[in-house]
Amino acid sequence: MHRVRTQKRGDTWECSLVSIIICSWISVGINVWRYHDCSRIGKLFEETNGYVYINLQLSTYINDCLIFLYGFCCFFGTIKLIRLCRFNQCIYLFILTVKQAGKELISFGMMFSIVFCFISLFILFIISIKTLVLFECFSNNRNVISNDSIAI
Numbered sequence: 001m002h003r004v005r006t007q008k009r010g011d012t013w014e015c016s017l018v019s020i021i022i023c024s025w026i027s028v029g030i031n032v033w034r035y036h037d038c039s040r041i042g043k044l045f046e047e048t049n050g051y052v053y054i055n056l057q058l059s060t061y062i063n064d065c066l067i068f069l070y071g072f073c074c075f076f077g078t079i080k081l082i083r084l085c086r087f088n089q090c091i092y093l094f095i096l097t098v099k100q101a102g103k104e105l106i107s108f109g110m111m112f113s114i115v116f117c118f119i120s121l122f123i124l125f126i127i128s129i130k131t132l133v134l135f136e137c138f139s140n141n142r143n144v145i146s147n148d149s150i151a152i
Contacts, residue, residue: 013083020076027069034062 037059044054085091098105 012081016076016079016083020073020080022075023069023073027066027073030069031039031063034059034066037062 041054041056041059044052087093
């Protein structure tokens, strides 16, 4: 009886491994399909110089299928990671350490995100100032060009 139970558990882990392999190979096939569809759309666009209606419904369908397969691969990969964490003592010790330092890690993460937000806002502010200065320079040059052409 014990042997049957362990054999069923082994089948479960093997099923997740086989599922990862199957989803990965199907993803490779869908990537090839997507490449051919993009080539078809590119040729159609090149032949008509963009003056024809291009139906992108098939491309969207292909992309959605690929995203679903990536999701399944991530799901089964997470199951494999849980199995690894369950049986590997070094990773189990790391998990216990992270669990012990959870409050400190959360406070560090919050402080890091606040600092990151302020740095991002500062960079956006600098970029917007540079954009405004460049826009003023270009608009002033247009006025100079138009005034020179009138004066001549």
